[in-house]
Amino acid sequence: xxxxxxxxxxxxxxxxxxxxxxxxxxxxxxxxxxxxxxxxxxxxxxxxxxxxxxxxxxxxxxxxxxxxxxxxxxxxxxxxxxxxxxxxxxxxxxxxxxxxxxxxxxxxxxxxxxxxxxxxxxxxxxxxxxxxxxxxxxxxxxxxxxxxxxxxxxxxxxxxxxxxxxxxxxxxxxxxxxxxxxxxxxxxxxxxxxxxxxxxxxxxxxxxxxxxxxxxxxxxxxxxxxxxxxxxxxxxxxxxxxxxxxxxxxxxxxxxxxxxxxxxxxxxxxxxxxxxxxxxxxxxxxxxxxxxxxxxxxxxxxxxxxxxxxxxxxxxxxxxx
Amino acid sequence: xxxxxxxxxxxxxxxxxxxxxxxxxxxxxxxxxxxxxxxxxxxxxxxxxxxxxxxxxxxxxxxxxxxxxxxxxxxxxxxxxxxxxxxxxxxxxxxxxxxxxxxxxxxxxxxxxxxxxxxxxxxxxxxxxxxxxxxxxxxxxxxxxxxxxxxxxxxxxxxxxxxxxxxxxxxxxxxxxxxxxxxxxxxxxxxxxxxxxxxxxxxxxxxxxxxxxxxxxxxxxxxxxxxxxxxxxxxxxxxxxxxxxxxxxxxxxxxxxxxxxxxxxxxxxxxxxxxxxxxxxxxxxxxxxxxxxxxxxxxxxxxxxxxx
Numbered sequence: 001x002x003x004x005x006x007x008x009x010x011x012x013x014x015x016x017x018x019x020x021x022x023x024x025x026x027x028x029x030x031x032x033x034x035x036x037x038x039x040x041x042x043x044x045x046x047x048x049x050x051x052x053x054x055x056x057x058x059x060x061x062x063x064x065x066x067x068x069x070x071x072x073x074x075x076x077x078x079x080x081x082x083x084x085x086x087x088x089x090x091x092x093x094x095x096x097x098x099x100x101x102x103x104x105x106x107x108x109x110x111x112x113x114x115x116x117x118x119x120x121x122x123x124x125x126x127x128x129x130x131x132x133x134x135x136x137x138x139x140x141x142x143x144x145x146x147x148x149x150x151x152x153x154x155x156x157x158x159x160x161x162x163x164x165x166x167x168x169x170x171x172x173x174x175x176x177x178x179x180x181x182x183x184x185x186x187x188x189x190x191x192x193x194x195x196x197x198x199x200x201x202x203x204x205x206x207x208x209x210x211x212x213x214x215x216x217x218x219x220x221x222x223x224x225x226x227x228x229x230x231x232x233x234x235x236x237x238x239x240x241x242x243x244x245x246x247x248x249x250x251x252x253x254x255x256x257x258x259x260x261x262x263x264x265x266x267x268x269x270x271x272x273x274x275x276x277x278x279x280x281x282x283x284x285x286x287x288x289x290x291x292x293x294x295x296x297x298x299x300x301x302x303x304x305x306x307x308x309x310x311x312x313x314x315x316x317x318x319x320x321x
Numbered sequence: 322x323x324x325x326x327x328x329x330x331x332x333x334x335x336x337x338x339x340x341x342x343x344x345x346x347x348x349x350x351x352x353x354x355x356x357x358x359x360x361x362x363x364x365x366x367x368x369x370x371x372x373x374x375x376x377x378x379x380x381x382x383x384x385x386x387x388x389x390x391x392x393x394x395x396x397x398x399x400x401x402x403x404x405x406x407x408x409x410x411x412x413x414x415x416x417x418x419x420x421x422x423x424x425x426x427x428x429x430x431x432x433x434x435x436x437x438x439x440x441x442x443x444x445x446x447x448x449x450x451x452x453x454x455x456x457x458x459x460x461x462x463x464x465x466x467x468x469x470x471x472x473x474x475x476x477x478x479x480x481x482x483x484x485x486x487x488x489x490x491x492x493x494x495x496x497x498x499x500x501x502x503x504x505x506x507x508x509x510x511x512x513x514x515x516x517x518x519x520x521x522x523x524x525x526x527x528x529x530x531x532x533x534x535x536x537x538x539x540x541x542x543x544x545x546x547x548x549x550x551x552x553x554x555x556x557x558x559x560x561x562x563x564x565x566x567x568x569x570x571x572x573x574x575x576x577x578x579x580x581x582x583x584x585x586x587x588x589x590x591x592x593x594x595x596x597x598x599x600x601x602x603x604x605x606x607x608x609x610x611x612x613x614x615x616x617x618x619x620x621x622x623x624x625x626x627x628x629x
Contacts, residue, residue: 046436053431053443056424060447060507063461066472070464078470082479132357139350147354154365161611164594164603165368165375185364193357219349248454250567255595266456270571273460277574289464292457303452307445310511 071095071293075286095290102287107294109261110268114247116179117264121186122242129189129238133196134227138204148197155190167255181256182264186246192238199234200227236309240302247299265295375604393605402583403606407613409494410585414562417498422554425506429513430539444514448507455504459571462500463488467575488576497568505561509554516550517543552625556618563614566591586610 066083074095077087099107135141136148166185167176175181204227212222228235250266257263260271272288275281303310379389397403432443450458466487468474473484487496520543528538544551566587573580573588582596583589586606594603 043434043436045438047438049431049434049436050438053428053437056428056506057443057446060450060503063458063465063503064449064453066465067461070470083465083470083472083475128357128360132354135350135353139346139353141347141350144350144354147358150366151361154361157365157369157611157615161372161607162365162368164590164600164607165372166364167594168375168600169368169371184360187360188357188364219352223353244452248456250454250456250570254570255591266454269460270456273571274574285464285470288460292460295457296453299452300449303449304445 067289067293067296071290073286075283078285078289091286092290095286096294099287099290099294102284106260107265107268107287107291110263110265111294113179113262114264114266117182117186117249117253118243118246120179120183121246122239124183124187125189125192125242125246126235126239128187129192129196129242130228130231130235132193133198133234134200134204134223134231136193136197137200138206138209138227151190151193155194163251163255170256176256177258177262179262182249182253182262185252186242186249189238189242189245192242195238196231196234199237200231203230203234233309236306240306240310243302244299265291269295372604372608375601376608378601380599380601393602394609396602397605397609400606402589403586403609406583406586406589407610410562410565413494413498413565414559417501418555418558418562420498421502421506422509422551422558424502425509425554426513426551428506428510429517430543432510432514433517433543434535444511448511450504450506451508453504455567456571458500458504459568462496462503463572463575466496488572488579490579493572493576493579497565497572500568500572501561501565505558509558512550512554513547516547520546548625552622555625556621559618559621560614563610563617 062084069084069086070078072090072092072095073081073087074089074091077089077091081087132147136144170176170181170184175184208226209222212226217225248266249264250270253262253264253267254270257267260268263271269288269291272284272291276283276285276288376393377388377390378386379393380386428443428447431437432440437443453461465471466473468477468486473487477483485492487493487499524542524546525538528542533541564587565585569580569584569588570591573584580588582592587610590603590607590610593599593606597603
């Protein structure tokens, strides 16, 4: 039938099954009977609506197109040619090479730093969220409600209210200007914990855990052999969102890291931008633009490959509560 | 795994829960949630406590650190630079958030209606900017806004006109609003779309049989059904607006005259702390801002859920 119905069915498997029940209302029992042609349930694709929504598409894609096009230009081309079309010569590969080798290859260093922060920060955040969500969903222990309330309350605390004291604390502990200062705060994702809690509650039948216990399986073994495989879709979702958050992080490294050798990509690009805007600094606009493109390509590729997961994750996160 | 799950189905539902209750369950539960709680304490609770501690002291050039009670708070509440920043993000919030959420909702409804060609392409493309770091988004838009090699400059040259400069003091807030809208419209669209997707289709069927048109179904069935998603998106956007930092911080280099160091409360806190070394006062401003944010987010939640 309609495209949205088929995609709903295709992605529906990855989200908690009970979600739909939240919105059902008793007064709306479906009436069987006549099949109506071209009702809101069975619409024809509309060209007018497609074109209208296409405006939104132009809006979201235009800046990305601008970035791709201008990453193919040298400085002169940037200044001389029209922004939304290519210049006479195609300099993309040259730009990429120069971006990667400029200043003794500092961009590569920033890329490796970013990968380190993402692997340790987002990876660790996912591990903690999966373990914690599993515990909150499947174990009844004293303090469970308190943990949940405190963590949910913390979501409303603006990150920046924490920034200054965290910086001062970490500087007393000698952690500032080291990778730890970026990694440790990245380990906590209240949203991830919440998501895993919702997900674990739906995805793991308690009877299954009971049966494993009766069979004499230890708690760790039960977790790894039974719970973890069932939690996989939720885990990938949390990992994806944590990766984006860490990859895109700017404020945290900005306050924590002073040494350019430990910059992530975002901070490095910002530093190039400051340099280009400063009188007397080398105007490296072509490198900033190409570097920006290189920064977003990996994360965009991951997003496109793992579409199913972020969509189901948002579904789980938005419906409950 | 296979073995265990088959045995779960073969054996009638076990009722021997008593074996796993009390101290053991508590121990195992805390074992699993413990690592999260420990790190959470370090990076959330300890800084909040430390900020509260800092806020009641003052560091003077002469005389060192001394306890000043609530003096920092009364100073913050009477600080015009703080209030100007707050008024600015307040204005930003009142204009940008409704525009962004409105567009996101329209796109979500359009995609959910099933009347578009290429639904999947729409969904992915609109969401794509969410993957772009705020720094890169601000750089791209900052260049586009520019008159040197940006689109604004191109249009001026080609058409021989002089468009108003988006990076001028009077327009820069709108320019930032556009960047934030661009970054998050797809994210919010997806939240709405995901909520719409789980609305039982039978509800639409019933409404259609009762003679409701499409807009009527949107107003009477779809919007009430995704109410909680609307409230959550609003709260997230409010928190985001009050924390506005990345975009103005990057644009500041492109438009140093338009974006001052106290442009938003967050920029103000940052410059107080890292340029001015006034850590105690910066912590106080951050706490006041956090409390204001929490109150407003909570009020929206209460109001949004009341009629639900």
